Amino acid sequence: MDVISTRSLTKFYGKTRGVEDLSMRVPEGAVYGYLGPNGSGKTTTIRCLLGMLKPTSGEAMLFGQPVALDGSAVRARIGYVAGEVRLYDRETGGWHLDYVAGFRGGHGRLEKDLLERFEFDPSKRVRELSKGNKQKLALILGMAHDPDLLILDEPTSGLDPLNQEAVYSVIDERVAEGRTVFLSSHVLSEVERVCERVGIIRLGHLVAEESVKELLGKRLRQVQVTFAQPTAPSFLAGLPGVDNVLAVSETVFTARARGDAVDALLKHLATTRVADLSIQQASLEDVFLEFYRERDASPDAEAEREESR
Amino acid sequence: MSWTLLRATIHQRRTSLFWFSFGLVLYAWLMTWFWPQMGGDKYAELIESYPPELLQLFGGTEVPMASLGGYFQMEYLGLMWMLIVASALIIYAIKAFAGEIGAGTMEFTLAQPVSRVRLAVTRVIAMVGYVVVLAIASFVPIMIFGPRYDIELSAKTYLLLMSFGGLFMLAIGGIAMLLSSMFRDGGKPGSIAAGILVLFWIADLVANASEAAGFFEPVNLVSYWQPGKIINDGTVAAEAWWIYAAVALVTLVGSVVVFSRRDVA
Numbered sequence: 001m002d003v004i005s006t007r008s009l010t011k012f013y014g015k016t017r018g019v020e021d022l023s024m025r026v027p028e029g030a031v032y033g034y035l036g037p038n039g040s041g042k043t044t045t046i047r048c049l050l051g052m053l054k055p056t057s058g059e060a061m062l063f064g065q066p067v068a069l070d071g072s073a074v075r076a077r078i079g080y081v082a083g084e085v086r087l088y089d090r091e092t093g094g095w096h097l098d099y100v101a102g103f104r105g106g107h108g109r110l111e112k113d114l115l116e117r118f119e120f121d122p123s124k125r126v127r128e129l130s131k132g133n134k135q136k137l138a139l140i141l142g143m144a145h146d147p148d149l150l151i152l153d154e155p156t157s158g159l160d161p162l163n164q165e166a167v168y169s170v171i172d173e174r175v176a177e178g179r180t181v182f183l184s185s186h187v188l189s190e191v192e193r194v195c196e197r198v199g200i201i202r203l204g205h206l207v208a209e210e211s212v213k214e215l216l217g218k219r220l221r222q223v224q225v226t227f228a229q230p231t232a233p234s235f236l237a238g239l240p241g242v243d244n245v246l247a248v249s250e251t252v253f254t255a256r257a258r259g260d261a262v263d264a265l266l267k268h269l270a271t272t273r274v275a276d277l278s279i280q281q282a283s284l285e286d287v288f289l290e291f292y293r294e295r296d297a298s299p300d301a302e303a304e305r306e307e308s309r
Numbered sequence: 310m311s312w313t314l315l316r317a318t319i320h321q322r323r324t325s326l327f328w329f330s331f332g333l334v335l336y337a338w339l340m341t342w343f344w345p346q347m348g349g350d351k352y353a354e355l356i357e358s359y360p361p362e363l364l365q366l367f368g369g370t371e372v373p374m375a376s377l378g379g380y381f382q383m384e385y386l387g388l389m390w391m392l393i394v395a396s397a398l399i400i401y402a403i404k405a406f407a408g409e410i411g412a413g414t415m416e417f418t419l420a421q422p423v424s425r426v427r428l429a430v431t432r433v434i435a436m437v438g439y440v441v442v443l444a445i446a447s448f449v450p451i452m453i454f455g456p457r458y459d460i461e462l463s464a465k466t467y468l469l470l471m472s473f474g475g476l477f478m479l480a481i482g483g484i485a486m487l488l489s490s491m492f493r494d495g496g497k498p499g500s501i502a503a504g505i506l507v508l509f510w511i512a513d514l515v516a517n518a519s520e521a522a523g524f525f526e527p528v529n530l531v532s533y534w535q536p537g538k539i540i541n542d543g544t545v546a547a548e549a550w551w552i553y554a555a556v557a558l559v560t561l562v563g564s565v566v567v568f569s570r571r572d573v574a
Contacts, residue, residue, distance in 0.1 A: 052419055052573045069425060070569050076422035086413025088321065102313025103421035142420075 001064060003028050003149050003180040004049060008058035011044050018044035019204045022058070026182055026197075031175050033195030033212070034184040041204040042184040043083055046153055049182075050080060062149070076104065079147035083154040083184070085131075085138040093122035093129075093137045100141050108144030115140060117166050131158040139167060143174070150174060153184045168194055221257045222280045223265065224248075228273035239268055251275070310431045311423050318435040322401060326439060329397040330446035336393075337450035340385040344377070345458050352380055372537035377460065382537030386447075386474075388510070391534065394443055394474075395481050399502045401439055402485030403495035405432040406568055411494030415573050425573075429490070429565040436482050436561075444475045466543050470536060473545050476553040477534050481506065483560030490567040506531070530556065 004026035011018035019041040026032040036042050047053040048060050051067045060067040062074050087096055101107045115122065118136040126134060135158045143150060150171070156164040171181055171194055185191050191198055191212070198215055200208040225236075230250035237245045241261025246254045257265050262279070269277065319326075347355075353375030356364065364374060372379045406429070409415040418428065448470045451460065484505060488498035509531040516526055526532055533549040 047416075047574045050420060052416060054570075054572055072422045072424040072427070075420065078420070080420040082413075082416060082420075084413065087417060088414055090321070099313065099317055100421060102316070103311070103423050141417075 001028050002026060002061070003030075003063060004032075004182060005061045006045075006049075006058065007061075009045070009048060009055055009060055010057045011048055011053055012056045017041075017204045018053075019048070019201070022201075022204075022206050024199055024206055024209060026180060028180055029175065029178050030197060031171070031181040031183065031195045033191035033198040034182060034201065035186065035188065035191055035198055036184075036201035037186055040201045042186075042201060043153060044204075045201070046080075046151055046182075046184060049151065050075070050078070077148040078151060079142040079145060079149070080151045081138050081142035081153060081155050083157070085134045087126045087134065087137065089127040090125060092125050093120065093140075096126070096137065096141055097122060097144070100144070104145050108146060110146050111140065111144035114144055114170070117170070118163060132160065132163065135159055136163065139170075143170060146174070146177075146179070148179055150179060150181045151184075152181065154186070155183065156187070156190060164190075220281075221259065221262060223255045223257050224276075224278045225253050225255075225269060225274060226276035227251045227253075228275045231272065235272070236265075236268075239265060241265075310434055311427050314418070314423065314428060314431040315435055318405075318432060319438065322404075322435070322439065325397070325400060326442060329393065330442055333390075333393060333443065333446040334450050336385060336389070337447060338454050340381065341451050341454045341458050341460060343384070344380060344460055347380070347384075350375070356383075372535070372541055376537070376541050378537030378539070378541035381451075381540055382535070386470075386536035387534075390447065390536075391477075391506075391531065394447070394478050395503075395506055397443060398436070398439070398478055398482035399485045399499055401436060402482055402489045402502070403499045404489075405436070405486060406489040406564070407492040407498050408489070408495035410492075410573055419573055425569040426565060429568040433486065433561050433565065436486065437479065440475050440478045440482065443478060444471045447471075447474060462540060463543065466539060469539050469543060469545060473539065473550070473553070474534075474536070476550065476557060477530065479557035479561070480530055480553045483557045483564070486564040487560040487567065490564040490571070528552070 002025045004024070006022050006024050009022040010020045012020075022041075022045060034042055034045070044053065048055050049062060049067060051069050051071055054069055063077060065071075065074055067074070091099075097107065097111060114120075118140060120133065120136045120140060122137075124133075126137070129137065135156075139155060142152070152171075156167050159167065168190075171183075175181060181194070183191065183194060195212055197209070197211050199206050223242075228251070231253070233245055233247050233253065236242055236253055236255050239261065241258040242255050242265055244254070244256040248254060257279075356374040356379075372382060374380070374383060406415070409418070419425065448467055451462070452467050454460075455462065481502075485498065485502040488501050489495070492498045509529050512526075512529050513531045516529070516532065530553070533546070533552060535545075535549075539545060
């Protein structure tokens, strides 16, 4: 069963586009990464899914039910952590936990565990909390009830690496127990660490949807090769999928190779004497930026930019 | 209605409700205490020293100013009381919807399993509670302290003051709630609600002195609020009940409907 599905979901704020013609599916038990830069439509999508925004056209479904503005039953199965944490400043963390418990018929079964793991003190008022501690509170509030679907919008922003890892491990545990996670982020390493499948949103459109494995397959490699004797740059420059060839010295060259060009590159290098070879994976950020560069250069993207002006 | 939300709403408004109520109790007690010293013949002399046009402008023709009703209407339950309760209710109303949407806390609440209609109805019920507390704070001190200062009013008069005053507050609060349900931050609905009240007051003042603003009279909420008449005669015009009840009902139901259908973000 699809936990999340949208069909031609479109939301305009007056003339400004939020998302347009968005169709996607997130099956039960999946960890879906929703990638895009700020302003691309990630939060609009989430708000349409939660029934906070009324779609201009199209449809959003959760657990097979159409999302209704006034629907509340389906939200009992969802834990949501907003991108920008906004809580009641004058109230304490404990007050917020009681508040949520009031709506959900009691305190969540994971509440104690999460409070301990995040080392969070619920007796302080929200206005006294640092950004990171507010984020921790929002995560505890969103996850304590062990919801069937976790919708996380930039969940680790403001957290130190230790707490980030704590969040990832909680997500891993939830997924191991069959829960579904929809994680919106522009931090690609986070998506790489947690998700199985990724949707890439750009200017309100879902422009690609693939597994993290596939995305990593397209990942760029940074290659440094040291030849046993002086070699001409043209030896590497003509290879398909290899670019940015730079001569560091007469024998040392650096280049960038696409994942699917590595095999051909190695076979080509085998035709000469190589003294040393280093192949490092470029970050997912580079893949993402490359993806955007490719799209930006396309005539469709140009037309899209014109339209959005 | 959601009990969790009702408790939270009252908890979060407790400070402002306390100070408004405390202010009203203090004000009511002071005006009751001043009556033997300021009221009666002395008050009549003072009032007669004012130009008749000025008295007419402030509704002086509706009730005799030297009477107990005239004294309370002029010194407490007229303009000043309306200002205090309207401020309290507009502040409550703008926070109820628009203020929370602007602050982002509405998104947090609506991420919980509570429907918008339940949320809005709960906020309306909390406002009714707010009105009851303000009505008690406005009139009960006169009932308690009045007999010590030669103020004896019947139970029916107090009941009328509280119920009709409460209905007036609900009508004003309803307008503010409806405006609050339409906007995404508290500034605009607060300003518009205050602007509507100022318009009512100006129209009322002008209508007392000239017929130029008479056309506005049938819908002017301020004109119908005549506490001096209630105190002196124990009566309220039937159309006044209807107009307040209709405005309160339409605006409060309207605020629930608008909030349940709008974008919240």
